[in-house]
Amino acid sequence: MGNWITGTGGNHSAQRTYVMYYGATMKNAQQIKRFGFRRSASGILGPGVYLSCRKEDASRYPRNSRSEKLAVLKVRVRVGKVKRIDHQGHPLQKTWHQRGYDTAWIPPKCGMVAGGTLTPDSDEPFTVKTMANRKYPGRRYYIMYHGTTMACAQQIRLHGFRRSADGMLGPGVYVSRSLNKASRYPLNHGNEQLAFLKLRVRVGKVKRIDYQGHPLQRTWHQNGYDTAWVPEGCGMVPSGLEEDCVYDPSRIEVLEIIPR
Template sequence: MYPEYDRVVIKVKVRVGKVIMINNQNHQFQKTWHDHGFQKDSHTVHCRTLRTTDTNMNWAEDDFDPPPGTFRLGLSKPVDGRTYVMYHGTTRACAEDIQKSGFQQSSDGMLGRGVYLSRDLQKASRYPIDHPESDRVVIKVLVQVGKVIAINDQKHPLQKIWHDHWYDTAWVPPGGGMVPSGLEEDCVWDPARIQIIKIINPT
């Protein structure tokens, strides 16, 4: 085992080619996937070395602002107790108020009361939907998610009462049909779990 001070993370941009999912130890193509036309040699076109000493941060989900045309392959369920970069789309005026006074719970919504966020910048940048893009900004934040529950359908028994069952964050998975965009959504009950990093303006 190497001590943490001697570890680094190499950030790369990868053109993945044709992808296959290997989802169990007995998969028929587990070690022969390239023989069936899937890409073996990833083409690295960008490289950067990153250092970190914060073991509470989840490296796989940290936001490293991927280059244009580069996308995350997927977003898994937030892990209980970890800290994630998330985004909140709002108007310029509301962003100023949030910077001064902090986030406030929404009185209601798809997941009930809480602060609505997403780890997907694309999702957050669409809000507020009824405002021109020139008046929108995205607030980039750190969130300590606490105990997380996945709400994966509109008839989930805890859809709006999850906090009554001792959950701190409700998570809607991407592609589950809960939201028209198909992108993930998070609802954080306690605004004190949210730390503002910066304001992102549309470019």
């Protein structure tokens, strides 16, 4: 059964983090390590990222790989609240996430998977971490940047940020860990002197938004998140660079004004 344990009430044990495996082509494994997982559209447990606690099980995938070089990703998974799905036609087989669960778990030898192998499914790709590619969550503070005019930078340092009324991720303060990304702002500044604000951001609970039309794209704060995060290379930002939206300006501390 690998690292999986059946807890009381048919759910998973209280331990939150597990080592799991994912089979892919070498090319796809490298892309996943760089940009992260994307949720599959469907499957035996509905949409999600399908993994196993057993390396042997993961090594059976991908199917129909032809002569491509294959690999197994070793990942750390923050499973959250887990639902045991142990028979076909289970009332929550494809709706467990809508009922408040983060991960669905098929135990071994329950008859749902050929060969009796074990298939956990995580609905939220953000909970899945490649072992050598740690991103959010983790540390609570990050150095980020905000591009603006020198006059505005001085006002922000004096009085703090104000939440924008709207934007790609809804209301919030838009910042980036990429200085290159921050350097593209502000737009339409005329001949004003420009500056970067170097910031220390307490990100809190972070929601990954990695495609246009994400159900929480503009409502993440109403669903309990403090920061929305657009990862690099996901197609949401023309530059391909990462972007963050922090709802509460008090989470942001100005460290330095950098003229440019």
